[in-house]
Amino acid sequence: MKRFLIPLAVFFVLLVFLAIGLTLNPRDIPSPLKDKPAPSFNLPQLAGAGKTFSPSDMKGRVWLLNVWASWCVSCRQEHPVLVDMGRRNAVPIVGLSYKELRGDGEIDASRINPADEAALAEKRAQAWLASHGNPYQLTAMDLDGRVGIDYGVYGVPETYVIDKAGIIRMKHTGPITPESLQKQILPLVAELSK
Amino acid sequence: MRLRTLLFCCGLLFAGVTLAKEAAPMAADVEVEKRMVAISEELRCLVCQNESLSGSHAELAQDLRREIRKMISDGKSDKEILDFMVARYGDFVRYRPPVKPTTWLLWGGPFLLLAGGIAALVAFLRRRAKEVAAPVLSDEEHRRAAALLDSSKS
Numbered sequence: 544m545k546r547f548l549i550p551l552a553v554f555f556v557l558l559v560f561l562a563i564g565l566t567l568n569p570r571d572i573p574s575p576l577k578d579k580p581a582p583s584f585n586l587p588q589l590a591g592a593g594k595t596f597s598p599s600d601m602k603g604r605v606w607l608l609n610v611w612a613s614w615c616v617s618c619r620q621e622h623p624v625l626v627d628m629g630r631r632n633a634v635p636i637v638g639l640s641y642k643e644l645r646g647d648g649e650i651d652a653s654r655i656n657p658a659d660e661a662a663l664a665e666k667r668a669q670a671w672l673a674s675h676g677n678p679y680q681l682t683a684m685d686l687d688g689r690v691g692i693d694y695g696v697y698g699v700p701e702t703y704v705i706d707k708a709g710i711i712r713m714k715h716t717g718p719i720t721p722e723s724l725q726k727q728i729l730p731l732v733a734e735l736s737k
Numbered sequence: 738m739r740l741r742t743l744l745f746c747c748g749l750l751f752a753g754v755t756l757a758k759e760a761a762p763m764a765a766d767v768e769v770e771k772r773m774v775a776i777s778e779e780l781r782c783l784v785c786q787n788e789s790l791s792g793s794h795a796e797l798a799q800d801l802r803r804e805i806r807k808m809i810s811d812g813k814s815d816k817e818i819l820d821f822m823v824a825r826y827g828d829f830v831r832y833r834p835p836v837k838p839t840t841w842l843l844w845g846g847p848f849l850l851l852a853g854g855i856a857a858l859v860a861f862l863r864r865r866a867k868e869v870a871a872p873v874l875s876d877e878e879h880r881r882a883a884a885l886l887d888s889s890k891s
Binding site for chain 1: 783784786796797800801804823824825826827828829
């Protein structure tokens with residue numbers, strides 16, 4: 544009887560490890576940008592008539608940077624949460640339109656005339672916001688995804704909580720759910736706004 | 738006959754298309770390409786996590802390869818390029834993460850398991866050696882054994 548005890552114990556230890564492993568999300572990669580200054584950029588605003596946006600414009604405020612695209616299916620899932628948040632004026636949300644045309648698998652980006660790209664992307668982004676609601680204070684257009692690389696974006700949607708000093712305090716990968724909003728994002732925003 | 742000519746023309750047409758598509762992302766400089774591949778083989782594609790950045794067809798992988806090419810052309814060293822990636826995506830992008838307190842278990846774990854296995858093996862062998870050790874015979878048993886051996890001799 545005793546000789547079976549050790550393999551049985553080893554088996555249960557393994558079982559516990561595997562069970563913990565199953566609950567982890569392999570997509571949830573800790574961002575090295577947490578507690579680092581938000582990378583600066585200067586991008587044209589959607590329908591901004593030539594105006595640009597830079598993270599330093601938000602100095603002194605706690606804000607969210609939400610990376611989205613009209614071709615992104617999960618963005619559709621999270622959008623009602625953002626729209627609701629925008630309606631309640633909980634926290635300013637800035638949109639980062641990520642590779643609106645080039646990221647769309649159904650478009651052959653090499654066929655787009657570079658001169659037309661910005662206008663076409665704006666049109667698509669605006670149409671999407673018109674039909675799904677616009678929770679954004681403004682949207683910056685990252686056509687080639689270069690700013691996305693600086694922010695370590697690897698899957699849209701992604702959301703960054705940035706504090707008054709311009710430091711990234713949290714990165715949320717994947718769609719924001721009402722739970723993650725209530726349990727993580729809003730409490731953090733409230734704490735940072737003090 | 739006409740159909741065959743038509744098919745042949747179609748074939749030629751597509752051959753041209755595929756060639757053009759394959760050639761487009763190739764950098765002009767073969768050396769740059771070689772270094773890019775060497776670096777990107779050390780990096781994980783974050784979209785398809787079991788693929789290297791070099792082998793992945795994901796959009797992001799293509800963007801990052803383009804970025805690496807650009808950095809090579811700008812004269813950046815391999816280490817600078819690796820640091821660029823790690824600063825954005827974390828140690829997770831490296832297939833060979835650096836040795837530091839949070840990765841000690843990762844690097845040392847296999848050796849710990851090996852040591853544990855060797856210890857278990859040694860303990861097992863010692864115990865077995867004890868179990869199968871030659872039995873100590875009593876005087877009576879010696880006499881009986883000697884008697885049996887003698888009787889078989891004759």
